[in-house]
Amino acid sequence: MARKKGGIMSREIKYRAWIKKGCESKIGEVTSINLDEGYINYIVCNEQNEIEIIGLAYLDEYILLQYTGLKDKNSKEIYEGDILRYSFPYDRRLRHISPVSYLETQASFGVIDFYGNNIPLYNIPANNYFEVVGNIYENPELLELLEEKNG
DSSP states (O other): OOEEETTEEEOOOOEEEEEOOTTOOEEEEEEEEETTTTEEEEEEEOTTSOEEEEEEEEGGGEEEEEEEEEEOTTSOEEETTEEEEEEETTEEEEEEEEEOEEETTTTEEEEEOTTSOEEEGGGSSOGGGEEEEEETTTOHHHHHHHHHHHO
C-alpha cells in the first residue's frame, strides 16, 4: 500500500514480465527497463528462490505485468495477469476465479466477477479474501475452467 514520506504519497512500483524467448516461456522479475533501447533486464528464480536465469529481452519478447501494490491472504504479491480466487465477506458461498487486469473505467487494478461486473481491488474490503492461484500465461487451464463455469 501507499506509504507517506515527507508529505508525499508513494508506493512500490515494480514489474515482472512474461518472457517469450526461444522455445520456453517464463515469468521473470524485471530488474531494469531501458526505454530508449526498448529492452528489459530480468531474473527468473526456481521454486527454492535461487536464480535460474539472468537475461535481457527486447520489446517483442516480453509482456510487462505491473505490481498492484496488494498482497493476497498468503502475503504473495498480486500482479496484473495473476488469477485470483476470492470470496466475499457478506456471503462466503460466492466464490470467484478471475484474472487481475487494469480497469480503464476505474483507473485501478481489478477483477471481473461472475456477472461481468468490474470490481476494483480496492472495493473488496480486505486482502484476506484474495488468493493467487496462478497467472494467465502459465496457467491458461484456469481460464478455461472459468469460461466453462461462466458459459
